[in-house]
Amino acid sequence: MNNRTVRLAKRPSGLPGPDTWTIADEPAPAPAEGEVLVEVKAISLDPAMRGWLDEGKSYIPPVGLGEVMRASGAGVVLASRDPRFAPGDAVMGGLGVQRLACVRGRDIEPIDLSVAPFERWLGVLGIAGMTAWFGLFDVGAVQPGETVVVxxxxxxVGGLVVQLARRHGCRVVGIAGGPGKCRLVTERYGADACIDHRAGPVRPALAAAVPGGIQVYFDNVGGEILEAAMTLLARRARVVICGAISGYNDFASIRGPRNYLNLLVQRARMxxxxxxxxxARYPEARAGIADGLADGSITAVEDVRDGLDRFPEVLTELYTGGNFGKLVLRP
Ligand SMILES: NC(=O)c1ccc[n+]([C@@H]2O[C@H](COP(=O)([O-])OP(=O)(O)OC[C@H]3O[C@@H](n4cnc5c(N)ncnc54)[C@H](OP(=O)(O)O)[C@@H]3O)[C@@H](O)[C@H]2O)c1
Known part of the structure; x- marks a missing residue:
């Protein structure tokens, strides 16, 4: 079996285009001592991927030119030179954007397909789920009865934050792009209201939806929406900075938030x-989320696309809002 890989050809400026990548067939890799060969079944597409393409200091080194694009993935072990894994085992870890991944056994972990399919292990049971859980409960320190805006x-991430906050007894207002997404947020995720940020200015609609102010603002987008939410903070509010996708393709033009002094006025923190x-605490979050899946109080929505060669175009949908739920590519 040949491998097929997506490698970084060129550092993009702005939205990555087809010339950012080289997609090619390569000989299948052979595992060395301590390594495992995995057939990749599902690849996680993440907004952070854009940041990994830029030179410079961040929380993780950039992907090198010519390297296989970094990605979390889930798959099945084909061959193993690590005694902890055997052919047929289902695993997940940093498998990259490719069909066959040769990785160190210590960098992958087993997954149980009787609990959830591959794509869900990359969604609510994967990094997105862990991010929602620890961002809301640890960083946001959310309390029952509080008003949470996401x-x-x-x-x-946001879809699970909505559901976890609702389950925790909070009043939840989502912000999403378009009526279809707002229906998903209210009807399936159970938010009390959802503001369509494409329908008009967010600030007045949000102000009407949170008459008592916002106790926890879980921010995934930054920019103008962050600024709008920050004008509506309640006393001792917590602003959780999870991400700022509105700026990922153009950090140079980000301004503000101009009204950050509202943190002072409201004795709030960001x-x-x-x-x-x-x-180290992922098992705690996974257990809580798996319970919610089992008793039906958490709904997992995945947006699964097919074809490794479609990676360049599918990735850009994260930045244009084309995905509904967790975006996953099946190679
Ligand atoms: N801190 C951490 O450790 C950590 C870990 C994982 C993820 N994150 C962050 O969590 C956030 C969500 O990630 P995800 O994987 O769950 O992605 P996602 O929300 O499934 O997809 C990204 C969504 O962002 C929205 N968006 C894109 N451009 C926007 C803009 N200019 N203004 C407003 N909304 C915009 C779009 O939704 P609409 O159509 O609704 O606009 C799009 O569907 C990202 O910021 C990511 O970087 C942080």
Whole structure:
């Protein structure tokens, strides 16, 4: 079996285009001592991928030119030179954007397909789920009865934040792009209201939806929506900086938030986090989310696309809002 890989050909400026990548067939890799050969069944597409393409200091080194694009993935072991894994085992880890991944056994973990299919292990049971859980409960320190506002609320992280906050006894207002996404957020995820940020200015609609102010604002998008939410903070509010996708393709033109002094007025705080810092506690979050899936109180929505060669175009949908729920590519 040949491998097929997506490698970084050129660092993009703005939205990555087809010339950002080289897609080619390559000989199948052979596992060395301690390594495992995995057939990739599902690849996680993440907004952070854009940041990994840029030179410079971040929380993780950039993908090198010529390297296989970094990605979380899930698949089946074909061959193993690590005694912890055997052919046929289902696993997940940093498998990259390719059909066959040769990885160190210590960098992957087993997954149980009787609990959830491959794509769900990359969604609510994967990094997106862990991000929602620790961002809301640890960084946001959310309490029952509080009003929680979530941006990109129809997405992988945001959709779970909405549901976890509702289950926790909060009043939840989502912000999402378009009526279809707002229906998903209210009807399936159970938000009390959802503001369509494509329908008009967010600030007045949000103000009407949170008459008592916002206790927790879970921000996935940054920019103008962050600024609008920050004008509506309640006393001792927490602003959780999870991401700022509105700026990922153009950081140079980000302005503000101009009204950050509202943190002072409201004795509020704003705090960013990187989910990897919670790795030791993932089992705790996974157990809580798996319980919710089993009893039906959590709905998982995945947007699964087929074809490794479609990676360049499918990735850009994260930045244009084309995905409903967790975006996954089946190679
Ligand atoms: N801190 C961490 O450790 C960590 C870990 C994982 C993810 N994240 C962050 O979490 C956020 C959500 O990630 P995800 O994987 O769940 O992606 P996602 O929400 O499933 O997909 C991205 C969504 O962002 C929205 N969006 C894109 N451009 C926008 C803009 N200019 N203004 C407003 N909304 C825009 C779109 O939804 P609409 O159509 O609704 O606009 C799009 O569908 C990202 O910021 C990501 O970087 C952080």
């Amino acid at each position: 941006s990109a609320a129809a997405g992988a 705090e960013g986090f990187v989910v990897f810092d919670y790795a």
